[in-house]
Amino acid sequence: MEERARRARREDRWLCVRITVLLFVWRGSLAQIRYSVPEELNEGAVVGNIAKDLGIDLSILKERGFRIVSGSTEPLFQVNQNDGILYVNRKIDREEMCERSSTCLVNVKAVLERPLEVHHIGVEVVDVNDHPPRFPDTERRLEIAESALPGARFQLQAARDPDAGVNSVQFQVVAKDSGTPSLSSNVTVNVFILDQNDNAPVILSPVSANGSAEGVEEIPRNVNAGHSVTKVRAYDADIGYNAWLSFSLQYATDSSLFGLERYSGHIRTLRSFTETDEAEHKLVIVVKDNGNVSLSATATVIINAVEPKEAFAASDTKSAVQTEEEDYVTFYLIITLGSVSALFLLSIIGLIVMQCSKPPDNSSKYSRDSNYANTSGSGTLCHSIQYRSGDKRYMLVGPRMSIGSAIVPGSNGNTLVVPDHRRRISGEVRN
Incomplete structure (x- = not known):
């Protein structure tokens, strides 16, 4: 029983203490004051006189330990x-x-001890226009599809690297507040026009006479694996990733015989032809772009496997070689005949030149005509005899004379005297 009485007395005492504290707090709350200060005040700026506003005697401030209590380690006041x-x-x-x-609003407590007094003080911080509007980044990139209609709205998203190409638009956005004085800031917005995949691939080859994407190719049956048959060419009017094309084989008469390169469109043989392979093969090629919604076009290639023409090719080659050899022989013959004719002509010309340039005969000046006459009175000789001497030596040229003939000088030349009787006479030639 005594223990219970002690506990009851302790609880009563604690209750009295709590009531006393609440009374002090209530009293302090009645004395609560409020101040208003602008932000950005420097250290030491005066907010207000608490002692005067609360009616506290200045002489007891130190004695009662007047102070400000706040929950921060670095109090604002x-x-x-x-x-x-x-x-x-x-x-x-x-x-x-x-x-x-x-x-x-910043709440602080002014505390006085002995007795304890707590006064609640509120300080309202008034905003001052000291910060201009700022964007997270100085530049932003806005991507707009080329199919956007006039009046469409777009929200400024996170900034990206700007593009200065032909498909970009750059403008300045200015933000201004209503403060006094008014402050503003601006940001550069680069709008990049994104390409939309609105163009389907166009087949450039093969193209038939009527404009359809069809073609016919012929290859010999004796080709080996890897033989190039043809190449499908296509074009896409879009730009960037949307213009990347890929080729695929949609249909093939024999998929084990022909293959298609994915990015080049090259058609090649995968193996050699066999006797059981068909002569005609049909390939349907699909060309797709790289857009989110892929667009495509198709081309048809007919491949005909024909018999090899090696025999005809060999015959044609042999005939061509023979014709070429004959042409060479004719050419050489013409050159030879021309050379011989030229040499003959040059020889004739040389002979003519030599005859025309031959010097005159020096012995002609010693030539002298001689007339011979019969001195016996029977008449002159039946013919004349001429002689020449280039070295002043005389030589008688003529028919054989009879014994007793003589040569005597005449008025116009030398005269040969022949007596009637046959005897030898000596002839003297005078110059």
Whole structure:
């Protein structure tokens, strides 16, 4: 019983203490005051005189330990125990403290001891237009499809690297507040026109006479694996990734015989032909672009396997070689005949030149005509005899004379005297 009585007395005492504290708090709450200060005040700026506003005697401030209590290790405000003035302890930044709140109120407590008094003080921080509007990034990239209609709206998203190509538009966005003075900021927006996959691939080859994407190719049956048959060519009017084309084989008469390169469109044989393979093969090629919604076009290639023409090719080659050899023989014959004719002509010309340039005969000046006459009175000789001498030596040229003939000088030349009787006479030639 005694133990219960002791516990009851202790609880009563604690209850009295709590009531006393609540009374002090209630009394302090009645004395609550409120101040209003602008942000960005420097350290030491005066907020207000707490002692004067609360009606506290300045002489007891130190004695009762007058102070400011806040939950921060670095309080924004402090009080001077000599005059009871509340001042700024560090610079106040409203945006840092209250962010986007419409009201920024800082609560502090002014405490007096012996007896305990707590006074609640509220300090409202008024926003000051000290920060211009800022964008997260100085540049933003806005991508708009080329099919966008006039009046379409687009939200500015996260910034990206700008593009300065022909499909970009650049403009400035200015944001201005309504403060006094008004502050503003701007951002450069680069709008890049994204290509839309609105163009299907166009087949360039093969193309038939009527404009359809069809073609016929012929290859010999004796080709080996890897033989190039033909190449499908296509074009896409889009740009970038949308213009990347890929080729695939949609249908083939024999898929084991022909293959198609995915990105080049080259058709090649995968193996050699056999006797059981058909002579005609049909291939249907699909050309697709790389758009999100892929567009495609088809081309048809007919491949005919024909018999090899090696014998005809060999015959044609032999005939061509023979014709070429005959042409060479004719050419050489013409050159030979021409050379012989030229040499003959040059020889004739040389002979003519030699005859024309031959010097005159020096012995002609010693030539002298001689007339011979019969001195016996029977008449002259039946013929004349001429002689020449180039070295002043005389030689008788003529028919054989009879014994007793003589040569005597005449008026116009030398005269040969022949007596009637046959005897030898000596002839003397005078010059």
